[in-house]
Amino acid sequence: MDRVDLMPPSDDVGRRADAYAAAPLLNCLLREVARPLPGSGEPRVYRLPGGRLLRVRGGRRQACPEVRVAGAWQPLGHADLVKLVADELRGHTGLSNDELPVEMTDSRDAVAALLTARAGATPPDDPYLRSEQSLITGHPYHPAPKARGGGPVAGWLPYAPEAHARFPLVLLGVREDTVVEEGDTSALDALGTAPPGYRLLPAHPWQLGLVGRDLAPAFADGRLVRLGTTAFEARPTAAVRTLYEPRADLHLKFSLDVRITNDIRRLWRHDLQRLRRTDTAVTRAFAGIGPPAAWLSDRGHRTAGFAFEELAVLVRDGLRGHLLPGATPLLAAGLAEGFDGDPLTGAADPAAWWEAYLRQVVPPVLAAFADHGVVLEAHLQNTLVAVDASGTPVQALFRDAEGVKLLPDVSRAAGWERLVYCLVVNHLTEIAAALAERHPGLDPWPAARRELARHDLPEITALLTAPTLPGKTNLLLRWTGADGADARYLPLPNPLVGA
Structure with missing residues (x-):
């Protein structure tokens, strides 16, 4: 299923593409450079670095951006939002970047092409492949998650997972x-x-x-x-x-x-x-x-x-030699985005489902770090969660050696920061938010805190008590032309504190 909070009430592909593409761009802008005004309710009002006010609606996927102009709120389409972001970043960083705004537009146009293609495509019967091919939004904190290099649609669409290729x-x-x-x-x-x-x-x-x-x-x-x-x-x-x-x-x-x-x-x-x-x-x-x-x-x-x-x-490796009998593997990123038949949406007892999820995902990542000096890149796209016939998580599978770091190639402190970002900020935060969105009233963080507290690592106490967690700054990273592997972090409120 295709999800965007507060989707415009129209089947028009262009408007839907605008909404899909605006959500991660707004997430980046608000996380990295904007500041919420004290006491602002819903819609939330933010002050941008240049002094302008921006108003948005929605929860984990921001939507319906408006900028304050001459005492009135003016809606922003995706093209207007790209221009606003570029203007703000030029003033905020003192740097110009002609490449990233083009990528933002390319990402939005790619979404439009994908939505059109999906309307006439047949999804795979295999739930694993459906989960892999479900990511219309993609990375929820990247300014251009669906950009495909700027080439013509005919050059890349036949190979696009989102089009069920x-x-x-x-x-x-x-x-x-x-x-x-x-x-x-x-x-x-x-x-x-x-x-x-x-x-x-x-x-x-x-x-x-x-x-x-x-x-x-x-x-x-x-x-x-x-x-x-x-x-x-x-x-x-x-x-x-x-x-x-x-x-x-x-x-x-x-x-x-x-x-x-x-x-x-x-x-x-x-x-x-x-x-x-x-x-x-x-x-x-x-x-x-x-x-x-x-x-x-x-x-x-x-x-x-x-x-x-x-x-x-x-x-x-393939999957069959690793899976428990009868288990079905699913991409964690697909669970966060949603797809036809995903077990997170249909969980009869979401609290129990979440506890089972944490039991499978968290211990292997912490054990690899603590006992073997291995820092897994356990983010949403590198983690598969296998579920039994009832949809309950029973196993976690991890992949992609390219993103793994080894101690002491990196310091323990740097490795732990990367682990926390990938596992907690990128991964658990998104699954928790998706679960709470689909099952209102559930607070997922006490269970996450209990699971983390079970593990005897010297870093755990600080993780559970620190006011902030490290959030990767993909918008500023791309705007300033930093190397893609050169992660830069800013402090984000820690939902584990007081959970």
Whole structure:
């Protein structure tokens, strides 16, 4: 189901796209630079850095923005909101940025294209894939979560998870003397047949279209050959460049030379070169933690030496070997956004459901940190929660070694700050808010406090008593041109205090 608080009462795609795109942009603006006026009720009034007043309605997804002009409230469409944000940030930071406003507009236009495509598309029957392909809003605290690099819609829509896309992979043969690989890549050889002297390399058709011109010499001299396409169709997951092939129960992560949220989504050489060390450390940690918690291993990668990053593909575990019998995995981000049949909406006892959720998600993350020096990137998009036949959470599965940090590569303090942001601010706060929104009267934070307090870490006392938690500043990060991996935090009110 498509959700935006206070959706305009119209089926017009343009107005719906404006509402979807405005919600995360407003969330960023209000979190990072605006200040609420004391005593303002609903709608809430904020003062912007330049002195203007902004009024919004809604709860966890802000909506219906209005700016005060000449003593009256003037509604803002998405284009007006983008201009307002850019004006405020120029004054607030002293910096100009011509790129981000374009991305904000691109994100809104992408939402319009996705809404149109979804109206004529058939959602997958598999609840796991439905959850992966449900994110129309996307990251709730990013100014342009659905931007797709500014290219024409026809170039990216066939590969969009939000449009319920499915497509075959392109199969390439890479001359054996140019192959670079590490770890277990045997699953790739089962996708087709390579001619003598070549190794099989699947390619994402979108990425191949983006970098194809640069590969022309390799096709010309025989280092690369085209071998057709797979007999099966893969499904893009929420990460866009990571695909799931249900028949083989296999995840494949590709390079994609497109900026999505904060980064160009290439498989960068430096990340691939440290992947085995990181994944081995996490795999060992989960062996120590034990079931039912599970880690989806990034078990190996393969590429061509002459196009190391452009053609890299990473092999990730599937689901079936990790799941409890009868359990159905669901993307945590999909639970926060909502989709047809999600168990959070239909929970008969939401308090018990939430306690079960916390029991599965929180302990493995804390144990990995405390006992094994592993900082999981346990945010909404890297966490799967498996539910039983009644919809009750019974297992958590975590993924993406690229985002994992190891102690002492980072200090314990820096690792803990990242853990708190990913697990509590990005993840638990969103699930708690979605649960409270769908089940009015429920206060989710006492249960969260009890679960965290069960764990004997020296940092827990401060977590439960500190007035603030670290919130990532995606709007300012993008406006100032900081590296996407250079997280910057600002203090947010801590809902655990006094819960």
